[in-house]
Amino acid sequence: MPSSMTDPAGPRATPTPPTSAAVARRAGVSRATVSYVLNGQAAGRVGERTQAKVRAAAEELGYVPHAAARSLRAGRGSIVLLAAPADTAPAFGSLFTSFLAGFQTALHGLGYTVVLHGAPAAAPLAAARAWAELRPAAVLTLDAPPPDAAAVALLRRSGTAAVLTHGPPAAPGAHTLLLDxxxxxxxxxxxxxxxxxxxxxxxxxxxxxxxxxxxxxxxxxxxxxxxxxxxxxxxxxxxxxxxxxxxxxxxxxxxxxxxxxxxxxxxxxxxxxxxxxxxxxxxxxxxxxxxxxxxxxxxxxxxxxxxxxxxxxIIPPERIAALVDRLIRTPDTAPAAHRLGTFAVVARDSG
Amino acid sequence: MPSSMTDPAGPRATPTPPTSAAVARRAGVSRATVSYVLNGQAAGRVGERTQAKVRAAAEELGYVPHAAARSLRAGRGSIVLLAAPADTAPAFGSLFTSFLAGFQTALHGLGYTVVLHGAPAAAPLAAARAWAELRPAAVLTLDAPPPDAAAVALLRRSGTAAVLTHGPPAAPGAHTLLLDxxxxxxxxxxxxxxxxxxxxxxxxxxxxxxxxxxxxxxxxxxxxxxxxxxxxxxxxxxxxxxxxxxxxxxxxxxxxxxxxxxxxxxxxxxxxxxxxxxxxxxxxxxxxxxxxxxxxxxxxxxxxxxxxxxxxxIIPPERIAALVDRLIRTPDTAPAAHRLGTFAVVARDSG
CATH class of the missing domain: 3.40.50.2300 (Response regulator)
Incomplete structure (x- = not known):
């Protein structure tokens, strides 16, 4: 067993990450310029050479824009949070893992990052608070029971544009992805x-x-x-x-x-x-x-x-991803049920 | 098909989430007091009645502390990021899902949130940059190939205390969880x-x-x-x-x-x-x-x-979670290999 596994040292603070101000100083430009370049808004505002200088400075310092800060600037978050409690995830099996693969790839193509949040099942309001701390643009829950009205309201108030649950049943105030x-x-x-x-x-x-x-x-x-x-x-x-x-x-x-x-x-x-x-x-x-x-x-x-x-x-994951994107862009859409798919018998010899 | 699936409306900004300043105004206290109460540091600093007032105001406004901001105050992040590209996740199968369940539960018990980051496999540096945007305390990668030295360095510089990969092979600068x-x-x-x-x-x-x-x-x-x-x-x-x-x-x-x-x-x-x-x-x-x-x-x-x-x-997930916690608290621990487990034959009748 390596020594680090028995290291008795107490907590220490991690090093402070480099800031965009440090990048601006190193590149000799303003912070606004750094922001334009690193958030893909430089076209027509910042010349090619300056862009290259900013990128090189960011690279040298190891500066990475903060997802949450970027979300605020862009007016919407980039995280789609899939809530699947750790203790029920195995129940979903191979159908879930292959759905997840397609869904993640499709949302990534639309500019989102999918994070799977798998804390143990908690009271609805406590669970919603934990999800809200990540400032997701959308929350899609796969757990049982679905969030209640207070939990959905908390998510909406804290800035989550779209709350979707897997049903039935439907959750008050949330969209339902229906697989009956x-x-x-x-x-x-x-x-x-x-x-x-x-x-x-x-x-x-x-x-x-x-x-x-x-x-x-x-x-x-x-x-x-x-x-x-x-x-x-x-x-x-x-x-x-x-x-x-x-x-x-x-x-x-x-x-x-x-x-x-x-x-x-x-x-x-x-x-x-x-x-x-x-x-x-x-x-x-x-x-x-x-x-x-x-x-x-x-x-x-x-x-x-x-x-x-x-x-x-199941309908193609690209269509579900497009629906999530649309609901994020139109946060006032009235909650509705959206069919995820249906079931069919594959008849063989056993029955 | 519900009408929202064909809604042609363009992007709109989501409502601005309530701030801790608004909570402070409503409760009639300082922002520091709000911060102490909502981040579990009120003991000995803020009286019971004031704590109740702050909690009620936060509840009414739907204010939720931001995970990243809280991380900065606490000196370390609370996110443990598990990177498993969407297109290889199905290959891990049921062993992975049951490991994940135990690992998530154990880390949750230590105060962490596990997020599974499943973007399609990307170049090592681009992948590391996407992970770093979430400001994780630790990154554990399950993908192939493992991150290279530049990707590990970028994560460390941007504040990730512990980088762990699943190996062999080992990644330069990272800890290895070894299952040979x-x-x-x-x-x-x-x-x-x-x-x-x-x-x-x-x-x-x-x-x-x-x-x-x-x-x-x-x-x-x-x-x-x-x-x-x-x-x-x-x-x-x-x-x-x-x-x-x-x-x-x-x-x-x-x-x-x-x-x-x-x-x-x-x-x-x-x-x-x-x-x-x-x-x-x-x-x-x-x-x-x-x-x-x-x-x-x-x-x-x-x-x-x-x-x-x-x-x-495999060793119990609680031990792996404890190792991750220890490496986060001691970010200068020299990279080492940690055995995840080994293999044994279950002899039956086929061979």
Missing amino acids: QHEAGRAAGAHLLARGRRRIGVIRPAEPGLARFADPRLAGVRSAAAAHPDAVVRPLDLALTEHSAAQLAAAWPDLGLDAVFAYNDEYAMLLMRALQDAGHALGTAPDGIGVVGADDLLLGRLLRPRLTTVRAE | QHEAGRAAGAHLLARGRRRIGVIRPAEPGLARFADPRLAGVRSAAAAHPDAVVRPLDLALTEHSAAQLAAAWPDLGLDAVFAYNDEYAMLLMRALQDAGHALGTAPDGIGVVGADDLLLGRLLRPRLTTVRAE
Whole structure:
């Protein structure tokens, strides 16, 4: 272990960063000139040679404009803050990471910096205050519960032009990016019913933070089943462990079910293996249990039977980035719901 | 589509946020008093009733202290910036998201805010300048290539107390958090050799951004094989698609290999399925091909044969957070390498 890991020295102040005044002195120009050059407003105001001199001085001194100060000059901030509490971020999985990549790239192209703010979940007002300290132009929250009216108002008063939440539900005063989990359940339920299934189990994950997705999915299956008087929908608890799956598979004969919507592909794969190990047939086999997952993971295609799944069809991240940019530029736009996408079934062999 | 998505209005300035001077006027106190109260330095300086008055005025006006301004007063910043370019973040996968959750929670407990800065990969100096604009107390980069000496120097000069990179390689002037991928390859190779395998394929993923992990893993297998004069190590290209896996499985008989280290569990599962579909036996079956993955995903346990895997054993995130805090408080600590963890084989049935 290097010595620095046991260094008993106390706190020390970091060196004072160079200022724009120091750059101005070194380049022999005014501070206004430095500001024009380093903030991309030099055209027609400052000659090429002077611009080069200012840039060289800034380089030599290690001067970097302060994002917040630049925001004030430009009239709007450049930070788009994505609030995703650390303890729920893993629940979003690979769909979230690939969305994030496209969204960040698109916003970067529009001149914004995306920062992902992942403090542990806090009271809405305390969370909003922590976000506001970074003076973001826009805040997009992915956490549950969404900010309340006071939290949204605090963000707006402290200068955040656009507050967006991921819903439903909507947050008072904020825009909502709508991806209705109810539709995922309705699509899965309608698919199983169309294939003749009538006694459908719906997995409720035991893992924390997932109820806000699982509950509306269950309600969606129920709403699809409402059209079939002989259909039964039954919630089933499952943890993402082999032990929990083996228990559910052992209890299966007593449940009287012929199909299951397994929340997502990971729970589906876990349950399929446990059902197979307990001697049950799956999919189109005689007496096969119908299984539907969600997320369309590559691995679902590698199982036998291949996993039927519900896939989110999200609008391109460039369109979401353009929406955020538009809301920042028109901060008085009345809060509205904006559809993020919908869900569709990818039918394979398991259900 | 709501009307706001087609709003043609141009840019408008956001409302000016309330200032601490306005809070001072409303509460009838000095700005210094406001600063003491809202930055947690009121004890022994400001009476309880005055503190309550200041807090109420700040609440009413929606005043939030500015993180950067507060940093200057406290002598150090409160932002720990994690730089992970948007286009490589998905490569880190679930190990990264769960590490991130623990790391964020631990740093939050020490008074820091973690922001994940995910602009597209840029030239080192341009990237460092974008990070420096947020005035972070520490920067931890996860991207490839690591910042060069000029980028590290720019960060230090602009006030960043600690610059840490994820290595190897080390970046000049920066601390290195060391997780040596070479060890993952050596562990996998040594395991296969101990089980009598001598002709080992090593998957090189075709997906971009993974060579920095895959190349040292291949070198690690080679170094394990160096102790066995009869051992052969052969790199194999594979994309994460069923088509690519089927091609490799079809070519397998000509390769003359008896085992494969498949880069990670996803590539391993994909290849196992393709080998099985092409009629090959796996694991301990007669003439079974030995397969080793990496990451210890739950799904690897659900396959038959169960997947043998290499798992990273990372030190607790609280210790990494404490290290970052210590380096921020002692900015003159000489750059050193700090071990993040190592790798161990989880032996199951596939290899």
